[in-house]
Amino acid sequence: MATGRTHRPANRSRGIPEATVARLPLYLRALTALSERSVPTVSSEELATAAGVNSAKLRKDFSYLGSYGTRGVGYDVEYLVYQISRELGLTQDWPVVIVGIGNLGAALANYGGFASRGFRVASLIDADPEMAGKVVAGIEVQHSDGLEQVIEDNDVSIGVIATPAASAQPVCDRLVAAGITSILNFAPTVLSVPDGVDVRKVDLSIELQILAFHEQRKAGELSDEDAEELPQGAGEVTASPVAPPAASVTKRGSGSGKSPAGASGGTSGRNGEPGSDGDVPAVMPA
Amino acid sequence: MATGRTHRPANRSRGIPEATVARLPLYLRALTALSERSVPTVSSEELATAAGVNSAKLRKDFSYLGSYGTRGVGYDVEYLVYQISRELGLTQDWPVVIVGIGNLGAALANYGGFASRGFRVASLIDADPEMAGKVVAGIEVQHSDGLEQVIEDNDVSIGVIATPAASAQPVCDRLVAAGITSILNFAPTVLSVPDGVDVRKVDLSIELQILAFHEQRKAGELSDEDAEELPQGAGEVTASPVAPPAASVTKRGSGSGKSPAGASGGTSGRNGEPGSDGDVPAVMPA
DNA sequence: ATGTGTGAACATTTTCACAGCG
DNA sequence: CGCTGTGAAAATGTTCACACAT
CATH class of the missing domain: 3.40.50.720 (NAD(P)-binding Rossmann-like Domain)
Structure with missing residues (x-):
């Protein structure tokens, strides 16, 4: 790795964590918005809120890029926009x-x-x-x-x-x-x-399925929902191709509004790696 | 396979890890494909390959749902399809x-x-x-x-x-x-x-930006790329709304094909949590 | 004073490796 | 014997809390 750069603020030596990379676009978006409103500087707190993360995480993330902030003040919006853009490779076409x-x-x-x-x-x-x-x-x-x-x-x-x-x-x-x-x-x-x-x-559809999982949890907090394990005699639940696996309960019986136990935040997902074959039921628009 | 299932095999007590939940739809998709081809059973190895993950991860994931496999054999496709569907809440509408x-x-x-x-x-x-x-x-x-x-x-x-x-x-x-x-x-x-x-x-656009980041890495392995820190006199990089941040290098000078050092795998991302405000440059179709 | 930058604690996820069931 | 299920180790990621630069 031509990591020639011997001099470097602090971190930023090699590899920025993937999790951090995945958030840089988020920061960039928030910063761009601030830039458009001509806001000169932001604190980690403000920027974090605008990007939907917490400030500790944001500061840690930025620390991987270098020390681009000013203690007691915050970050220069334009400067950060540039740094993150460059880091992401967006200064090129x-x-x-x-x-x-x-x-x-x-x-x-x-x-x-x-x-x-x-x-x-x-x-x-x-x-x-x-x-x-x-x-x-x-x-x-x-x-x-x-x-x-x-x-x-x-x-x-x-x-x-x-x-x-x-x-x-x-x-x-x-x-x-x-x-x-x-x-x-x-x-x-x-x-x-x-x-x-x-x-x-x-x-x-994967995103929807993840939402459904959490949604089901919210509903089943007390209702007990389905039976327990399986409806016995497995192997025959459904075999119809491309069709909904089992029954159709049209949602649980609960009303609409809030739900008992929170099960709030749980938002995060991950994409996988390459693999091999794979053909699936659904078909996209085209 | 109506496995003996001693009732709540082992895990499956409470909370399935988010990372696991996010992969269940992947397994379900692969399983559905197998089901359509009337494949009766799969080994963790085969299913993992079809889903694009490694077998250890898959087995660990399934262990959170319970013991739905048969040692020395593998998993019953139909049964697993049902179990995962139920877990994800897809047995309802x-x-x-x-x-x-x-x-x-x-x-x-x-x-x-x-x-x-x-x-x-x-x-x-x-x-x-x-x-x-x-x-x-x-x-x-x-x-x-x-x-x-x-x-x-x-x-x-x-x-x-x-x-x-x-x-x-x-x-x-x-x-x-x-x-x-x-x-x-x-x-x-x-x-x-x-x-x-x-x-x-x-x-x-976030996904594309993450790809750009990795792409840039592949290219810059030896080229040394951009200057170093900043082009100095920050604050004026770009302020034009909804317009490309900085210059336009139309990609790096490298040819097209492969790149020197691998920088292979690096595929994984994460979505954030809810937050607060936020307005951005880009506009979606509608 | 104030808010960054970061070491260290904590939490989650992934990988290893192997005991043990069928 | 083959393959699952799973403790335990390793790697990643997140949160805390505070020293310290401005």
Whole structure:
């Protein structure tokens, strides 16, 4: 690791913790908002609140980047915006290709957050010949055939997959073969990629399922809910493909409002690593 | 397998770790696929591979649910599907409202993964009168005015926010006031909610930023990249609203393909907790 | 005074490695 | 013998609390 930098405020020697990296965008967002309001400085307390974390965590996070604050005062907003942007690599332009221009792909293409931070949609790709030529978010959709060419011409290293689950792996393979080393996957599938390629995934239904888990807890605090273990004679609960596993209770009997025991905060999730096969029931828009 | 199950095998007393909960949907997806292929049993190794995790983690995760496997054999697919579904609360029907029917909202409404697992779109809501009446994913979009009514009528407890950032908090407040206790937020904003309400967020641009961070690392292994600290005279890096922070280097000079040092795996992220205010540059589709 | 920066305590998660059930 | 289930170790992440720079 060309960690040439022998001099360094304090930390910042090597590796910033993943957990910290994952929060930097959050801080950046809050800081950008402050910057727009021309706020010159913020305390860790204020910024933490705006970013939705606690101040101790925020200070610890910043300590990994270096000592960018002023004791007794706080942090210089503009300066921090710059430092974090640089740390995240947003001071450079990142061309991105989006594959699969269905509702989701279109939403992504139109998403302001992309363009607003160093990301530039280099191309929109779709396998459907019908889509080719159509203009989405001001960009002409291209047919999959040109995928490799676009990646090479624009030196793209980040690809977004918004195709149906079944096409995800094939598309992924082509992206990787064409030189892409970072993939954001929206298809509900585990992508298998070679070493050196990063994959992050966003799975809408997984998030909902996690919410359902907590929701169920809130409801079942007293109600006792389901039986206990299993309804006996397992193995026959449901075998119908792509259909809801079991019964349909249409929510628990409780009213709506609050719930007894808190079970509040519990918000946090994690994305996995690459893997291998994986085909799933659900199908995405396309 | 109606395993003898001595009743509450071992763990499973209370709280399943959050990290485990977040992976259950992953296992469920892999299991559902196996179920569709009529595979009767799987070993932790096979299932782990299909889910994109390692077997030790998977076994540990399952141990929190109870002893649902058979030593020397593996796990009964159907049985596990049922157990996990039940644990996640998917054996019941969860009505969901989606607010903000732009590209993203439409993509969500059409998303097969929702319907396929206990989630039912009870209503699509949009603030734009023009949208009211239009049919998306077979459901008629309703104007925001009816929000509270819909939630009450269908006893909805989960809401999805896919509105522009500026509307997110107001919408959130209404959802909460109407009795919703779980929110999936796609708007790039920190939502502030009372205790007892869960918020999970999905931020497209944050994921990309994390990828950019790793991508930058891969490239900068030897190149030395940017200068060092700051370009001095901070405070003027950029102040333009909703515009790229700094320069535009259009990626680093490297070619496309692989990169020297690995910097492989590094895939994992985390979502934050609820917070307070927060308004941001980017704007979502709507 | 005030609020950062951080060592150290605490908590959670992951990985190891192996006893023991089928 | 093979594979689960799980204590115990290691690694990561979070929170505390306070010295100390401004």
